[in-house]
Amino acid sequence: MAEEGGRKPVILVGGNMGRNDGVDYRAKLAEQFPEATFISVEGDRAALERHIGEADAVIGDVPEGLLPRAGRLRWVQTTGAGANAVSTPGFIERDIVGTSAVGIHVASVPEHVLAMLLAFARRVPEQILNQHGERRFYWPTGMFEVEGQTMGLLGLGKIGEALARKAKGLGMRVTALRRSDRPAPEGLLDRQFARDDLHGLLADADHVVITLPLTPETRGLIGAAELRAMRRSAYLYNVGRGPIVDQEALIAALHDGTIAGAGLDVTDPEPLPPDHPLWEAPNLILLTHYGGLTPKYGPRAYAIISENVRRFLAGEELMNVVDKQRGY
Numbered sequence: 136m137a138e139e140g141g142r143k144p145v146i147l148v149g150g151n152m153g154r155n156d157g158v159d160y161r162a163k164l165a166e167q168f169p170e171a172t173f174i175s176v177e178g179d180r181a182a183l184e185r186h187i188g189e190a191d192a193v194i195g196d197v198p199e200g201l202l203p204r205a206g207r208l209r210w211v212q213t214t215g216a217g218a219n220a221v222s223t224p225g226f227i228e229r230d231i232v233g234t235s236a237v238g239i240h241v242a243s244v245p246e247h248v249l250a251m252l253l254a255f256a257r258r259v260p261e262q263i264l265n266q267h268g269e270r271r272f273y274w275p276t277g278m279f280e281v282e283g284q285t286m287g288l289l290g291l292g293k294i295g296e297a298l299a300r301k302a303k304g305l306g307m308r309v310t311a312l313r314r315s316d317r318p319a320p321e322g323l324l325d326r327q328f329a330r331d332d333l334h335g336l337l338a339d340a341d342h343v344v345i346t347l348p349l350t351p352e353t354r355g356l357i358g359a360a361e362l363r364a365m366r367r368s369a370y371l372y373n374v375g376r377g378p379i380v381d382q383e384a385l386i387a388a389l390h391d392g393t394i395a396g397a398g399l400d401v402t403d404p405e406p407l408p409p410d411h412p413l414w415e416a417p418n419l420i421l422l423t424h425y426g427g428l429t430p431k432y433g434p435r436a437y438a439i440i441s442e443n444v445r446r447f448l449a450g451e452e453l454m455n456v457v458d459k460q461r462g463y
């Protein structure tokens with residue numbers, strides 16, 4: 136992006152890129168790209184409002200209500216893998232390129248899923264309760280071995296592919312249902328279900344994992360009928376977005392044994408109120424949306440974002456461009 140009349144491109148930096156790791160990523164960008172002006176707006180709505188009119192790009196989120204004041208804005212880079220913030224009606228109407236940091240969670244989120252899965256396999260939650268309760272010696276029932284079991288993936292993006300490889304390493308059979316026409320890497324899947332055969336995948340799997348983005352098509356994708364399509368011995372995991380699962384239907388399914396259990400890193404709403412009935416659902420591992428957290432978050436985010444800054448300033452095609460109509 137060439138300077139206009141000696142004016143340097145202005146890039147606002149927010150988005151908690153480093154997840155509080157103590158690194159000043161704005162300073163790093165300013166040092167690496169002296170041809171642009173970088174202004175920190177992290178955690179400062181007033182600063183964002185003050186500078187949005189001069190911004191050519193923003194690293195972080197831009198509230199839709201500020202878009203009418205963002206006359207120069209051409210690019211918004213999210214600092215997470217989600218794309219909902221740059222897929223709103225206001226962004227769709229504007230000629231603003233949205234990019235995400237997709238790929239940043241390819242280690243942490245798959246490990247998060249496997250932590251829940253293995254905790255169920257070895258009955259870890261009830262042992263922790265015993266440790267802080269009766270403290271009696273006993274051998275738990277209901278254990279299982281994951282080797283030879285089937286993991287069914289709803290979503291085969293970068294996180295899904297990474298999870299599939301780790302599941303294969305545990306000796307699991309892996310299937311997937313995907314909307315993309317892009318073929319899966321050779322040897323990764325034991326079976327790929329057609330996009331209209333969701334119930335077929337659900338009936339076939341011991342563990343169903345949701346890694347999908349939230350779009351109009353995925354909202355409420357898993358409801359009472361889908362839970363009934365699963366095996367009574369099966370487990371559901373959601374590391375995508377909370378509204379993809381009908382929580383009332385899930386609570387009922389856990390209470391009546393329609394499925395064996397569930398592991399959730401995301402809920403609807405977030406944060407979940409302390410008196411929400413989901414907290415009391417049986418056979419549930421309920422985490423607080425930290426699957427993407429890792430000490431390596433900042434460096435990984437910086438690698439993606441700095442490369443896109445370089446491309447933006449050079450007028451090159453950006454990485455991880457979001458299809459604003461599809462929402463990912």
